[in-house]
Amino acid sequence: MYTSGKYSSRGPALIPRMKTKHRIYYITLFSVVLLGLIATGMFQFWPHSIESTADWTLDKRSVHDAPLIRLPVSSPIPERGDLSCRMHTCFDVYRCGYNPKNRIKVYIYPLQRFVDELGVPISSTGLSREYNDLLSAISDSDFYTDDVTRACLFIPSIDVLNQNSLRIRETAQALAMLPRWDKGMNHLLFNMLPGGPPDYNTALDVPRDRALLAGGGFSTWTYRQGYDVSIPVYSPLSADVDLPERQPGPRHYFILSSQTAIHREYRAELERLKEENGEALLLLDKCSNLSQGAASARKRCYKGQVYDYPQILQESSFCVVLRGARLGQAALSDVLQAGCVPVTLADSYILPFSEVLDWKRASVVIPEEKLSEMYTILKSIPHRQVEEMQRQARWFWEAYFSSMKAIGLTTLQIINDRIYPYAARTYEQWNNPPVVKWSSVNSPLFLPLIPPRAPGFTAVVLTYDRVESLFRVITEISKVPSLAKLLVVWNNQNKSPPEETLWPKISVPLKVVRTKENKLSNRFFPYDEIETEAVLAIDDDIIMLTSDELQFGYEYFNYLYTYKMPGDIKNWVDAHMNCEDIAMNFLVANITGKAPIKVTPRKKFKCPECTAIDGLSLDQTHMVERSECINKFASVFGTMPLKVVEHRADPVLYKDDFPEKLKSFPNIGSL
Numbered sequence: 142m143y144t145s146g147k148y149s150s151r152g153p154a155l156i157p158r159m160k161t162k163h164r165i166y167y168i169t170l171f172s173v174v175l176l177g178l179i180a181t182g183m184f185q186f187w188p189h190s191i192e193s194t195a196d197w198t199l200d201k202r203s204v205h206d207a208p209l210i211r212l213p214v215s216s217p218i219p220e221r222g223d224l225s226c227r228m229h230t231c232f233d234v235y236r237c238g239y240n241p242k243n244r245i246k247v248y249i250y251p252l253q254r255f256v257d258e259l260g261v262p263i264s265s266t267g268l269s270r271e272y273n274d275l276l277s278a279i280s281d282s283d284f285y286t287d288d289v290t291r292a293c294l295f296i297p298s299i300d301v302l303n304q305n306s307l308r309i310r311e312t313a314q315a316l317a318m319l320p321r322w323d324k325g326m327n328h329l330l331f332n333m334l335p336g337g338p339p340d341y342n343t344a345l346d347v348p349r350d351r352a353l354l355a356g357g358g359f360s361t362w363t364y365r366q367g368y369d370v371s372i373p374v375y376s377p378l379s380a381d382v383d384l385p386e387r388q389p390g391p392r393h394y395f396i397l398s399s400q401t402a403i404h405r406e407y408r409a410e411l412e413r414l415k416e417e418n419g420e421a422l423l424l425l426d427k428c429s430n431l432s433q434g435a436a437s438a439r440k441r442c443y444k445g446q447v448y449d450y451p452q453i454l455q456e457s458s459f460c461v462v463l464r465g466a467r468l469g470q471a472a473l474s475d476v477l478q479a480g481c482v483p484v485t486l487a488d489s490y491i492l493p494f495s496e497v498l499d500w501k502r503a504s505v506v507i508p509e510e511k512l513s514e515m516y517t518i519l520k521s522i523p524h525r526q527v528e529e530m531q532r533q534a535r536w537f538w539e540a541y542f543s544s545m546k547a548i549g550l551t552t553l554q555i556i557n558d559r560i561y562p563y564a565a566r567t568y569e570q571w572n573n574p575p576v577v578k579w580s581s582v583n584s585p586l587f588l589p590l591i592p593p594r595a596p597g598f599t600a601v602v603l604t605y606d607r608v609e610s611l612f613r614v615i616t617e618i619s620k621v622p623s624l625a626k627l628l629v630v631w632n633n634q635n636k637s638p639p640e641e642t643l644w645p646k647i648s649v650p651l652k653v654v655r656t657k658e659n660k661l662s663n664r665f666f667p668y669d670e671i672e673t674e675a676v677l678a679i680d681d682d683i684i685m686l687t688s689d690e691l692q693f694g695y696e697y698f699n700y701l702y703t704y705k706m707p708g709d710i711k712n713w714v715d716a717h718m719n720c721e722d723i724a725m726n727f728l729v730a731n732i733t734g735k736a737p738i739k740v741t742p743r744k745k746f747k748c749p750e751c752t753a754i755d756g757l758s759l760d761q762t763h764m765v766e767r768s769e770c771i772n773k774f775a776s777v778f779g780t781m782p783l784k785v786v787e788h789r790a791d792p793v794l795y796k797d798d799f800p801e802k803l804k805s806f807p808n809i810g811s812l
Contacts, residue, residue, distance in 0.1 A: 370556065480535040
């Protein structure tokens with residue numbers, strides 16, 4: 142090939158003039174190169190053995206081109222499944238080994254077509270679109286490896302998502318023929334529709350030895366806690382229907398039922414609830430006047446009125462998800478996508494990903510026997526909590542239900558967290574939605590861990606001209622053992638601060654910073670003089686805190702307040718000279734997902750020197766504005782990040798009858 146390219150412009154005219162021995166030489170060379178290319182092509186595209194290291198993808202090789210494997214009648218069958226299996230008994234964690242990324246490696250078996258001795262396939266559907274999407278997503282992820290010797294987890298390319306399409310015995314034989322099967326050790330199977338008529342088992346009926354099962358219909362009787370993974374039943378409407386996110390809040394209907402295959406006893410009870418509560422409850426069923434097909438699957442009817450499904454789900458605060466023949470229902474995914482709070486009535490059902498997801502934040506679970514009390518139970522939930530649950534439901538769908546990719550990678554992450562628990566995701570990472578999208582500047586919380594330039598904390602005191610009160614605050618704060626520096630932010634551009642000789646004599650450095658504008662946000666500016674990791678921001682009139690109380694608790698979020706506060710909140714605060722403390726609490730609660738911790742008893746505000754003229758908080762419009770700013774900030778954040786808390790942190794022996802010298806913080810509550 143190289144030779145013909147070199148003489149491409151004149152080659153045909155010169156060949157007749159070549160000597161015979163030269164002609165034979167070039168023909169021989171050409172033949173050798175051609176045979177080499179043919180051999181290379183055959184090696185690349187000929188079906189490899191089952192342990193091939195070729196990338197897993199349907200784009201390179203069609204299912205119909207996959208090698209055909211015949212299963213002898215006498216092929217071994219795995220055991221039914223060991224209900225006692227746990228990660229420490231049926232999973233070889235040593236195969237996973239140590240790696241610096243703390244990530245398991247997953248190998249996907251190459252495609253093969255399994256048939257019995259008569260040539261009948263083990264599945265009536267072959268490889269479904271959903272399972273193809275699942276395997277493709279895994280092969281594109283960081284979990285995937287094409288080196289079988291490095292693999293920690295093995296996933297067969299045998300589709301067992303829908304048991305209805307499987308020949309149970311033959312599928313089990315195909316699994317047992319996998320060269321790395323080893324009684325299912327470190328193998329993972331995905332199944333969403335388990336069981337079959339008449340009993341509909343809640344786990345896959347295919348014998349599978351010790352293999353892990355990611356199942357979509359587990360009950361407490363079949364779920365091996367800490368070993369299996371409960372996954373959702375994927376709804377094809379997730380890919381076919383686009384439901385824009387709807388803001389949480391009251392909806393047209395209070396309760397909606399949209400499932401069509403409900404047991405007659407449940408439907409009778411729902412109809413009775415409908416009679417009692419009228420328009421608050423919408424009870425839908427399939428449309429009898431529409432021809433069956435894909436179009437009718439997206440319609441629901443009530444007394445001849447046709448509704449679009451799943452769009453109608455967005456018109457209700459709560460949506461009923463009842464068990465059918467199987468515990469797992471695709472309706473749960475539809476309901477979450479609509480931002481409707483699911484009301485699950487399926488006794489013993491293991492909710493999807495319940496190992497890591499806190500379903501109390503996104504759903505209501507009611508025993509089947511209490512269906513008649515459903516309306517009363519739901520009415521007792523506060524409106525604000527309902528809004529939070531609506532928002533959480535939608536986020537659960539987006540993060541964990543919206544695609545086969547999301548379902549598959551979530552499953553692998555859960556298994557990964559079991560194997561590398563020291564690097565596992567936290568509760569907050571699994572359950573707290575990222576409400577505010579920060580820009581490219583990183584939050585200090587996630588910067589590389591480096592030691593602060595100085596230990597302790599810096600006290601930043603914002604003042605205007607209340608000098609006597611300021612000096613009392615400085616004197617009290619200077620008694621705190623962990624104080625490293627005291628920074629006074631002088632916010633009065635028309636008056637100079639006192640002379641140096643008049644300031645209190647304290648044991649730590651005291652620095653006065655004069656600002657260019659009188660803005661409340663100046664208290665949260667990350668001044669260069671701050672060398673500590675922790676900062677205490679305090680006003681010049683807060684004189685009811687003891688040194689012990691200050692020592693007991695403080696935190697640092699100045700950088701985020703100054704540079705990362707969303708929307709126009711910071712400008713609003715500066716313009717109104719109000720609510721900077723509320724804005725900071727919004728910011729901290731939104732970032733951490735946690736409520737403030739109360740560390741001292743409640744006290745009445747004391748400022749004997751303050752008057753209505755020089756005290757912002759004494760203005761009659763001050764409290765009115767503070768109510769307005771809460772609504773303003775909530776709209777900017779897109780949520781109410783402030784959390785209700787019923788916890789208060791007190792030091793040991795705080796109220797116990799012990800000598801004061803035995804207490805670490807004896808002066809807490811003394812003022």
